[in-house]
Amino acid sequence: DAGVIQSPRHEVTEMGQEVTLRCKPISGHDYLFWYRQTMMRGLELLIYFNNNVPIDDSGMPEDRFSAKMPNASFSTLKIQPSEPRDSAVYFCASSSGLAGGDTQYFGPGTRLTVL
Amino acid sequence: GDSVTQMEGPVTLSEEAFLTINCTYTATGYPSLFWYVQYPGEGLQLLLKATKADDKGSNKGFEATYRKETTSFHLEKGSVQVSDSAVYFCALTERSGGSYIPTFGRGTSLIVHP
Numbered sequence: 073d074a075g076v077i078q079s080p081r082h083e084v085t086e087m088g089q090e091v092t093l094r095c096k097p098i099s100g101h102d103y104l105f106w107y108r109q110t111m112m113r114g115l116e117l118l119i120y121f122n123n124n125v126p127i128d129d130s131g132m133p134e135d136r137f138s139a140k141m142p143n144a145s146f147s148t149l150k151i152q153p154s155e156p157r158d159s160a161v162y163f164c165a166s167s168s169g170l171a172g173g174d175t176q177y178f179g180p181g182t183r184l185t186v187l
Numbered sequence: 188g189d190s191v192t193q194m195e196g197p198v199t200l201s202e203e204a205f206l207t208i209n210c211t212y213t214a215t216g217y218p219s220l221f222w223y224v225q226y227p228g229e230g231l232q233l234l235l236k237a238t239k240a241d242d243k244g245s246n247k248g249f250e251a252t253y254r255k256e257t258t259s260f261h262l263e264k265g266s267v268q269v270s271d272s273a274v275y276f277c278a279l280t281e282r283s284g285g286s287y288i289p290t291f292g293r294g295t296s297l298i299v300h301p
Contacts, residue, residue, distance in 0.1 A: 076230075105289065114293040115231075115276065128288070163230055174219050174238075174280040176289060178230030 074098075076179035078164050084185045090152040093182045096145055097166030105176060106139055106149050107163040115163075121147065154186045189214045193277050193292035200267055200299050208262040208295045210251075210277035218279040220244075220253050220260040225274045225294070234262075234275070272299045 077096040085091055097104050105120040119129040124141045132139070136155070141147040151158055161183050165176040194209040212218065219238045223231040235244030240255035249264045260277060277292040 103287075115291045117289060117291075120289075165230075174287060174289075175221070175233045175236065176223075176231075178223075178232065180228075180230050 076164055076166055076177050078162075078179035078182050080182060081180060082183050082185075084187065085154055086187050087155055088153045089186075090150065091154045091158075091184060091186075093149040093162050093164075093184070095147045095149070095164030095179060097147070097164070098168075098177055099145065101166035101168045101177070102144075103167045103176075104141060104147050105163075105165040105167075106147070107165065108160045109163060109181070110160045118149070151184075154184075156186045159184055159186050189218070189279060189281055189288065189290045191277050191279055191290050191292035193275075193295050195293075196274075196296035198295060198297050200297070202269055202299055202301055203266045204299075206262070206264040206267045206271075206297070208275055208277075208297070210260045210262065210292060212258050212260065212277070212279050212290075214258075214279060214281050216281050218281040220251070221278040221280070222249070222251055222260070222262050223276040223278060223291075225276065227273070231276060267297070267299045269299045269301055272297055 079094045106118040108116045118131045119139045121141045139149045161181045163181045165178045167176045190213045192211050221236045222234040224234045225231045235246040237244040237253035243252045251260050251262045274294045274296050276294045280287045280289045
């Protein structure tokens with residue numbers, strides 16, 4: 073299995089621009105998570121989906137952030153407009169609740185820099 | 188709500204030293220407990236887990252025992268190597284309302300010197 077795939081791996085943009093991060097979960101997994109990691113705040117859960125439906129988005133910092141999961145094999149996290157304080161590493165993770173294995177499988181992350 | 192508390196790092200050790208990273212948790216029910224490891228420039232990956240009280244998870248020489256009476260899941264290794272240098276995250280998942288909520292600690296950085 074290819075594992076969780078994220079793109080791009082690195083993104084540098086200017087303040088005010090729209091940023092779209094992409095994630096392909098492991099086939100057959102029915103949970104998908106978006107996290108943000110910074111030195112100051114550690115690993116923060118932003119939102120997660122179950123069977124493509126958003127379950128908890130209470131971690132989304134503000135209305136500039138949105139996430140979608142149009143099908144079981146693709147999800148996006150969008151920031152519009154971006155700000156320098158959004159600079160972080162964004163991780164996507166997936167897991168299967170059906171097999172009883174609650175392990176999360178993380179992608180390699182997208183390092184976002186907003187200038 | 189649920190929470191996970193880890194000892195602050197960095198933890199700096201010499202090669203072949205004994206490692207302990209403390210982790211305690213609060214949860215309302217019966218969570219599963221995990222240790223994840225993050226190597227530089229990579230995502231987190233599962234190191235070991237335990238799903239019920241008194242279970243011991245183990246992998247690559249690392250061990251942790253699910254202690255419900257002390258709500259702890261301390262990570263140990265008898266002899267660390269330079270290649271163990273990474274950030275270690277304690278985490279739990281607990282089912283709530285048909286779904287489950289993952290909670291991670293802040294992470295503990297381990298630096299092993301030759």
